[in-house]
Every structure is written in C-alpha cells, then in structure tokens.
Amino acid sequence: MGNETMKIPQATAKRLPLYYRFLNNLHSSGKQRVSSAELSEAVKVDSATIRRDFSYFGALGKKGYGYNVNYLLTFFRNTLDQDELTKVALIGVGNLGTAFLNYNFLKNNNTKIAVAFDVAEEKIGSAVGDIPIFHMNDLEEVIKREKIGVAILTVPSQFAQTITDRLVGADVKGILNFTPARLTVPSSIRVHHIDLAVELQSLVYFLKHYSESEQE
Amino acid sequence: MGNETMKIPQATAKRLPLYYRFLNNLHSSGKQRVSSAELSEAVKVDSATIRRDFSYFGALGKKGYGYNVNYLLTFFRNTLDQDELTKVALIGVGNLGTAFLNYNFLKNNNTKIAVAFDVAEEKIGSAVGDIPIFHMNDLEEVIKREKIGVAILTVPSQFAQTITDRLVGADVKGILNFTPARLTVPSSIRVHHIDLAVELQSLVYFLKHYSESEQE
DNA sequence: ATCAACTTGTGAAGAAAATAACAAAGTTGA
DNA sequence: TCAACTTTGTTATTTTCTTCACAAGTTGAT
Ligand SMILES: NC(=O)c1ccc[n+]([C@@H]2O[C@H](COP(=O)([O-])OP(=O)(O)OC[C@H]3O[C@@H](n4cnc5c(N)ncnc54)[C@H](O)[C@@H]3O)[C@@H](O)[C@H]2O)c1
Ligand SMILES: NC(=O)c1ccc[n+]([C@@H]2O[C@H](COP(=O)([O-])OP(=O)(O)OC[C@H]3O[C@@H](n4cnc5c(N)ncnc54)[C@H](O)[C@@H]3O)[C@@H](O)[C@H]2O)c1
Numbered sequence: 001m002g003n004e005t006m007k008i009p010q011a012t013a014k015r016l017p018l019y020y021r022f023l024n025n026l027h028s029s030g031k032q033r034v035s036s037a038e039l040s041e042a043v044k045v046d047s048a049t050i051r052r053d054f055s056y057f058g059a060l061g062k063k064g065y066g067y068n069v070n071y072l073l074t075f076f077r078n079t080l081d082q083d084e085l086t087k088v089a090l091i092g093v094g095n096l097g098t099a100f101l102n103y104n105f106l107k108n109n110n111t112k113i114a115v116a117f118d119v120a121e122e123k124i125g126s127a128v129g130d131i132p133i134f135h136m137n138d139l140e141e142v143i144k145r146e147k148i149g150v151a152i153l154t155v156p157s158q159f160a161q162t163i164t165d166r167l168v169g170a171d172v173k174g175i176l177n178f179t180p181a182r183l184t185v186p187s188s189i190r191v192h193h194i195d196l197a198v199e200l201q202s203l204v205y206f207l208k209h210y211s212e213s214e215q216e
Numbered sequence: 217m218g219n220e221t222m223k224i225p226q227a228t229a230k231r232l233p234l235y236y237r238f239l240n241n242l243h244s245s246g247k248q249r250v251s252s253a254e255l256s257e258a259v260k261v262d263s264a265t266i267r268r269d270f271s272y273f274g275a276l277g278k279k280g281y282g283y284n285v286n287y288l289l290t291f292f293r294n295t296l297d298q299d300e301l302t303k304v305a306l307i308g309v310g311n312l313g314t315a316f317l318n319y320n321f322l323k324n325n326n327t328k329i330a331v332a333f334d335v336a337e338e339k340i341g342s343a344v345g346d347i348p349i350f351h352m353n354d355l356e357e358v359i360k361r362e363k364i365g366v367a368i369l370t371v372p373s374q375f376a377q378t379i380t381d382r383l384v385g386a387d388v389k390g391i392l393n394f395t396p397a398r399l400t401v402p403s404s405i406r407v408h409h410i411d412l413a414v415e416l417q418s419l420v421y422f423l424k425h426y427s428e429s430e431q432e
Numbered sequence: 433a434t435c436a437a438c439t440t441g442t443g444a445a446g447a448a449a450a451t452a453a454c455a456a457a458g459t460t461g462a
Numbered sequence: 463t464c465a466a467c468t469t470t471g472t473t474a475t476t477t478t479c480t481t482c483a484c485a486a487g488t489t490g491a492t
Pocket of ligand 2: 099100101102103307308309310311312313333334335336352369370371372373375379394395396411412413
C-alpha cells in the first residue's frame with residue numbers, strides 16, 4: 001500500500017515496463033488523462049489488474065477522473081530508474097547478436113549495450129554502430145572496467161554455461177539468456193530465459209489442443 | 217488423469233517443449249532412464265512440478281525406477297505432434313527477421329518457416345537459405361496456397377496491427393509477435409508476445425529491487 | 433526370499449495471481 | 463448547487479500454479 005520499499009508481485013513487476021511504454025505513447029500523442037479501462041484496451045491487461053498493479057505504489061489516480069498521464073509517467077520514470085543507465089554486454093555477435101546490436105534498445109530506455117564479445121578473429125576490433133567488439137580473453141577486464149551489470153547471451157548453447165560462470169565471476173548480476181541451455185547460477189544472480197524455439201513450439205501446441213477457446 | 221482430451225494447465229503446456237528437448241539430449245547421450253530429480257536439475261523446474269506435469273498424461277513412470285527415456289520421448293513426440301509439420305510465415309525480413317530465417321528452427325522440430333514477406337523491393341524474389349521472400353501484395357494468396365497456420369511478426373510496430381488483420385483474414389491461427397505493439401485479434405486467434413525490450417527492462421527492475429533474494 | 437533404498441503419483445496445503453464487485457470519492461454539466 | 467455519471471482503490475472471491483509430504487509400488491543387492 002504505497003510503501004516504496006515493499007516488494008511488489010513479480011507478475012506486476014513484469015508489466016511495469018509495458019505500462020511505461022504505453023504511457024509514453026499517450027504522452028507523445030498529447031493525451032492528458034487516461035482511465036484504467038482505456039489503458040486496458042491498449043495493453044491487453046484486465047483493467048482490474050491494472051488498478052491493482054498501480055495500487056501497490058499508492059493512490060496514483062483520482063476517482064471519477066482516472067490517471068493524469070504526466071504524473072503517472074513521471075512516477076514510473078522514477079520507479080523504473082529511467083534516469084539511471086544500466087550498461088549491458090552482449091556475448092556472441094552472430095545472427096541474433098548482430099540484430100540486437102543494430103537495434104536501438106535505448107529508445108525511452110535505461111539500458112544500453114555498451115560492449116560486445118566474440119571469438120571470431122575477423123569480428124574482434126570492429127564495431128557495430130558505436131558498440132566495440134572485444135575478444136573473449138578480455139571479458140573479465142572489460143566488464144569490470146566498464147561496470148557492466150547485465151549480459152545478453154547469444155552464443156552457441158554448448159558454451160553458455162562456461163561463459164556464464166565467467167560472467168558471474170566478473171560480477172555480472174543479471175543474464176538475459178537466448179540459448180536453449182538452462183544455466184546454473186548462484187541464487188544472487190538473476191537469469192531470464194527467452195527460448196524462442198520453445199515459444200514457437202508451445203504456440204503450436206496451444207493451437208492444436210486449445211483451439212476455439214480462451215486467449216492467454 | 218490420463219484423459220488425453222482433457223486440457224492441461226497452460227503453465228504445464230508451456231513446459232512440454234522444454235521437457236521434450238531435454239529428453240532428446242538424454243537420448244542422444246545414450247541414457248536409458250531418468251528420475252524427476254535429475255530432470256529437475258537439468259531443466260531447472262522443481263521435481264514435484266515435473267511429476268505433476270507428467271501425471272496429467274497418466275502414469276508415465278515407475279515407482280523406484282523413474283522414467284524410461286525412450287518411452288517418454290515417444291510419448292511426447294506424439295503428444296507434441298512432432299511428426300506433423302506446421303508451416304510458418306515470417307513477415308518483415310529485417311535485422312531480427314533475417315536472424316530467424318538463418319536459424320534452423322527445424323532441429324528436432326515440427327515447425328518450419330516456409331515463406332517470408334517484405335515490402336523492400338531489393339529483397340523480393342530473393343531467398344534466405346531455401347526460404348523465398350514474397351511481396352506483401354501476395355500475402356493472402358501465398359499463405360492460403362502454402363497452408364500457413366502460424367506467422368512470426370518482425371515488422372516495424374506501426375504496421376503490426378494492419379498486417380495482423382490481414383493474417384487473420386488469411387486464416388492464420390497463431391501469431392508470434394516480436395513487435396512492441398499489443399495486437400487486437402478475434403478470440404479464436406492466439407498471440408504470443410515476445411517483447412525483448414520489456415524483458416531487458418524487467419530484468420533490470422528485478423536486479424534493482426529484488427537483489428539478494430529469490431530466483432524466478 | 434528378504435529388506436533397505438528409491439522414486440513415483442497424488443492428496444492436501446500453500447502461494448501467487450487474476451477477476452469481480454462495489455462503496456466512496458470526485459467530476460461534469462445544467 | 464445538485465444530481466447523474468464516472469472511475470478509483472480495495473475487499474472478497476476465484477482461479478491457477480507450486481510445493482510439501484508420504485503411502486505405495488519397484489528395484490536390486492545379499
Ligand atoms: N538466430 C535465431 O533465430 C535463434 C533462435 C533461437 C535460439 N537461438 C540461440 O541463440 C544463440 C545464438 O544463435 P545465432 O543464430 O546468433 O548463432 P550464430 O552461430 O550466428 O552466432 C553465434 C556467435 O557466437 C560466437 N561464439 C562462438 N563461440 C563463442 C565463445 N566461446 N565465446 C564467445 N562467442 C562465441 C560465434 O563466433 C558467433 O558469432 C544460439 O544458442 C541459438 O541456439 C538463435
Ligand atoms: N532487432 C531487435 O533486436 C529488436 C529487439 C526488440 C524488438 N524488435 C522489434 O522487432 C521488429 C523488427 O525489428 P528489426 O530490428 O528487425 O527492424 P528492421 O527495420 O531491421 O526490419 C523491419 C523489416 O520489415 C520490413 N517492412 C517494413 N514495413 C513493412 C510492411 N508494411 N510489411 C512487411 N514488411 C515491412 C522492412 O522492409 C524491414 O525489412 C520491430 O517492431 C522492433 O521493434 C527488434
């Protein structure tokens with residue numbers, strides 16, 4: 001109930017960046033106020049869930065009025081630490097890695113891919129955009145020097161665990177893992193798996209076994 | 217309880233492809249039997265959850281023994297329809313789209329990206345690997361001709377909804393959406409959102425607000 | 433044969449998340 | 463100023479998912 005230090009539910013935490021993005025859209029389009037019902041339509045989350053999510057941070061809205069877009073936006077910018085930059089390393093500049101380097105994660109964003117690593121000699125020393133590519137030999141040194149806190153893993157899966165161990169040793173706290181490998185890490189390290197093949201497979205499973213019925 | 221037509225929990229369904237993949241690994245490495253505890257260590261899912269998941273399909277294991285890898289593998293191959301190919305279309309052959317086309321989703325897999333679409337003239341008519349790139353003008357015709365059931369969306373977000381409407385019109389039943397747009401679809405269509413920016417943001421949020429505590 | 437060691441499958445409990453429903457408060461327009 | 467309307471914040475309820483814990487069956491060594 002508005003206690004900033006209280007831990008909010010994980011499900012809520014995962015929706016916050018989504019809310020933030022849509023509030024930015026609303027702001028850009030000049031909208032001054034918004035109701036949970038409107039927001040619900042835009043982000044496809046039940047309006048009661050949205051009100052509940054917001055309520056963990058206190059009373060952000062006004063009865064009979066809704067939410068003030070500017071106020072909410074400022075609030076979330078602070079809550080999501082949008083003004084504090086988290087530097088990210090990308091390991092494995094292949095198909096997927098290159099796509100991420102080319103993409104600008106920085107739009108309305110508090111994260112930046114600052115450095116990349118690979119083992120392919122022809123890539124070392126070059127850069128994608130303004131992101132330099134280093135050799136894996138320099139991993140620990142560069143990560144510590146650049147104060148990298150998060151790594152994106154896009155290497156062949158058989159190397160994922162070894163590299164993870166090195167990242168943990170270099171004090172990286174969070175890993176976004178795109179390889180199919182399930183990583184073993186100390187409990188203080190947070191890993192988010194994004195398993196594209198599993199996503200596609202499970203979509204197909206749902207289509208075959210749940211058709212003509214509910215949406216997720 | 218072993219009734220094949222019963223709908224299993226969604227959370228379970230999302231884990232099935234993961235189990236299948238690891239069973240394949242075990243099989244390849246010549247393992248004959250496996251316990252829920254071993255599997256748990258490999259896929260990072262609580263062993264009770266694994267036993268519960270399997271139990272929705274009946275009694276697949278043996279007390280005191282565990283599970284027979286071959287039997288389980290065959291069972292899941294059927295359950296996941298691994299022998300029936302689902303053809304997939306990819307829309308938007310840019311950074312991300314090209315990475316997916318280059319990647320072989322087909323390994324141990326029942327899905328295949330069969331066709332791709334774009335609007336950039338220089339890409340039309342060419343191919344990535346064996347996947348031809350068509351013009352968006354031909355979307356409906358090609359999708360119907362090729363009997364495409366699933367689409368992967370990797371276009372700029374402002375075009376996502378319009379293209380989605382066309383996909384729905386062309387009888388596509390499932391969409392894997394990589395754009396930040398939240399799509400409006402009839403309830404018979406299933407959409408899985410993979411929002412990479414949100415994943416990165418929420419990872420950062422967890423690191424700042426949940427550190428020194430539980431894993432996901 | 434016997435028995436200690438394993439490991440499943442599941443009932444029961446617990447935890448987390450989503451949704452319903454509505455009193456209370458504020459807004460809007462006449 | 464007031465009445466009709468809107469919309470929040472929250473309490474209660476429901477749903478979904480996870481985990482515990484253990485009886486019961488199976489194995490494998492002796
Ligand atoms: N591309 C996709 O669409 C896709 C889809 C699903 C999953 N994945 C997974 O993502 C990962 C990367 O896929 P990709 O298609 O980009 O592969 P890729 O082969 O194109 O790229 C891998 C890159 O990692 C580099 N690399 C190899 N060994 C390394 C090491 N020890 N240290 C650092 N870098 C090393 C390679 O030089 C290469 O640049 C794989 O694990 C793959 O399973 C990719
Ligand atoms: N690349 C990433 O790392 C990344 C990360 C997160 C999200 N995304 C999202 O994925 C989507 C694609 O990103 P990208 O980096 O590949 O972009 P991109 O610009 O490299 O590729 C987009 C492709 O879509 C094509 N296209 C444009 N309009 C089209 C239309 N009307 N119909 C069909 N094709 C059309 C373009 O010709 C281009 O080939 C975007 O919505 C982006 O927000 C990408």
